[in-house]
Amino acid sequence: MSMSHKFSSKKAAIESELPSFEIAFEKDPEYQDALAKDREEQSGQHPHSVKTCYVDSYFEEIAVHLGDLKNEESEAEIVLGKKMEPPHVGAVVVFDGVAYCAKRSAFKHGDHAEHSVLDTMLGDADLREKGAVLYGTLEPCTKQSRSKWTTSCTELIIARGIRKVFVGSLDNNPLVEGQGIGRLLQEGVEVHFFKPGFANRCRHQNDSFRAQFSNGLAKEIKAVGAFLRNRLDWPSVSFYCRRRSDAKAKWLEAGAEDLGSDALRRFYAEMIETGHLSSDGKTCELSDDFSLCFLKDPSEFVSCYEVDFLRPVDAKSPGNDPTERIGASIIRLMASDGSDSLLASLALKVAGRVPDSDLKTFVENVLTERCRLPKKMDPFKEAAFNALVHHAYRSGSPIVFLIKGDGIAVSNCAARLSKEDALTLENEGWPSLPANPRLMQLLVNCGLVQRSGRGLPSIREVASISVKGYQGWSVVQAAFPKETK
Numbered sequence: 230m231s232m233s234h235k236f237s238s239k240k241a242a243i244e245s246e247l248p249s250f251e252i253a254f255e256k257d258p259e260y261q262d263a264l265a266k267d268r269e270e271q272s273g274q275h276p277h278s279v280k281t282c283y284v285d286s287y288f289e290e291i292a293v294h295l296g297d298l299k300n301e302e303s304e305a306e307i308v309l310g311k312k313m314e315p316p317h318v319g320a321v322v323v324f325d326g327v328a329y330c331a332k333r334s335a336f337k338h339g340d341h342a343e344h345s346v347l348d349t350m351l352g353d354a355d356l357r358e359k360g361a362v363l364y365g366t367l368e369p370c371t372k373q374s375r376s377k378w379t380t381s382c383t384e385l386i387i388a389r390g391i392r393k394v395f396v397g398s399l400d401n402n403p404l405v406e407g408q409g410i411g412r413l414l415q416e417g418v419e420v421h422f423f424k425p426g427f428a429n430r431c432r433h434q435n436d437s438f439r440a441q442f443s444n445g446l447a448k449e450i451k452a453v454g455a456f457l458r459n460r461l462d463w464p465s466v467s468f469y470c471r472r473r474s475d476a477k478a479k480w481l482e483a484g485a486e487d488l489g490s491d492a493l494r495r496f497y498a499e500m501i502e503t504g505h506l507s508s509d510g511k512t513c514e515l516s517d518d519f520s521l522c523f524l525k526d527p528s529e530f531v532s533c534y535e536v537d538f539l540r541p542v543d544a545k546s547p548g549n550d551p552t553e554r555i556g557a558s559i560i561r562l563m564a565s566d567g568s569d570s571l572l573a574s575l576a577l578k579v580a581g582r583v584p585d586s587d588l589k590t591f592v593e594n595v596l597t598e599r600c601r602l603p604k605k606m607d608p609f610k611e612a613a614f615n616a617l618v619h620h621a622y623r624s625g626s627p628i629v630f631l632i633k634g635d636g637i638a639v640s641n642c643a644a645r646l647s648k649e650d651a652l653t654l655e656n657e658g659w660p661s662l663p664a665n666p667r668l669m670q671l672l673v674n675c676g677l678v679q680r681s682g683r684g685l686p687s688i689r690e691v692a693s694i695s696v697k698g699y700q701g702w703s704v705v706q707a708a709f710p711k712e713t714k
């Protein structure tokens with residue numbers, strides 16, 4: 230490993246054109262000069278003038294030099310599912326009198342510059358204690374932009390205890406832009422930008438890298454965004470996005486404005502990356518999974534099994550068609566076990582064209598296979614059907630099967646229950662009168678349930694039932710623990 234290149238002057242280091250080096254800068258006359266100039270300015274007569282800070286410029290220039298060095302031609306990397314030219318990046322970490330400097334791929338093919346310095350060169354150092362400072366030409370990458378096996382530079386910077394970061398330019402990869410810096414600020418890291426001259430150089434180093442996003446994905450996002458604007462089911466999208474960053478995120482009703490344009494753009498980028506969405510600028514293609522999970526009316530794109538029952542309507546509101554039907558988008562599945570899957574294929578099973586067999590397959594095979602609940606199949610099936618027939622579809626909330634590492638929870642929304650009724654439900658189970666009698670009839674016709682309400686006690690043997698009030702509705706949840714066998 231070429232870590233032994235040490236210099237005591239910036240000039241000599243830069244002339245070497247090495248992909249990585251160390252500078253013991255305190256002996257460098259150029260550094261001494263910068264230090265003296267800074268001291269002079271500080272004691273000067275203009276306390277309100279913008280500080281030039283020559284010392285920072287000293288390190289910024291080294292970082293820019295490293296970014297200027299050529300990337301190897303073979304370095305293309307997969308960004309957002311496409312093979313792309315990688316960015317030019319230089320990083321300098323100033324620690325204990327030495328500047329540790331590296332470009333991209335300095336030691337290992339494809340390694341980010343920040344990684345090279347923080348891991349390869351400074352792997353054992355306690356950076357927190359001595360107040361190390363990082364100068365990077367490009368905004369550090371984010372969790373969302375890396376595979377789950379790689380630590381992003383932003384997280385690495387935070388983990389290593391660096392409290393001050395200088396950034397040369399923003400990364401316009403939609404999975405990074407502004408979010409790397411945002412994450413640092415969130416963690417209380419001081420973030421500064423390079424001086425305008427150096428910042429410009431950083432931006433121009435990556436002109437062609439940047440163009441790849443602005444020509445490609447940005448256009449695609451624009452196209453799918455326009456296409457989906459009135460089709461998305463906002464609570465689902467919002468839940469998914471929040472679940473991405475917070476495993477404890479709870480379902481709540483949300484509109485487009487609750488999500489924010491940044492999160493929405495990231496959502497589109499991720500869906501494009503995973504192949505759920507694509508567009509040639511004129512037409513858009515949606516995967517079935519995407520349609521079922523995130524559209525208000527998936528039947529526009531996927532042949533759905535239409536649940537035949539009536540939507541309860543507000544009698545006072547004129548113009549309501551009491552025979553309005555609801556499509557099969559009533560079930561949405563979200564994984565909270567950290568897997569990327571939307572589990573939408575499960576929804577597809579239930580939305581298949583042959584209701585009885587598909588519904589049966591859905592509950593008996595797919596869910597249980599996923600959740601390993603084979604032994605106590607009947608109570609689970611009972612709870613799933615109960616959720617279906619007792620759900621308050623008027624609430625606009627979907628029925629949610631929350632699949633977790635330690636089990637599965639089935640939640641549905643009910644009209645606001647009194648405290649007493651809620652207690653009865655928790656202790657005894659659902660009332661035998663279904664809120665959706667026609668759906669009940671349908672399930673009975675398919676031979677999936679018996680009308681009597683038998684099996685309720687069996688649910689309570691295995692699952693815990695809870696009722697919580699939420700925005701004028703009661704959310705009923707049956708939580709089943711995972712079975713080990």
Ligand SMILES: [Zn+2]
Pocket residue numbers: 341342343369370371381382383
């Ligand atoms: Zn990175």
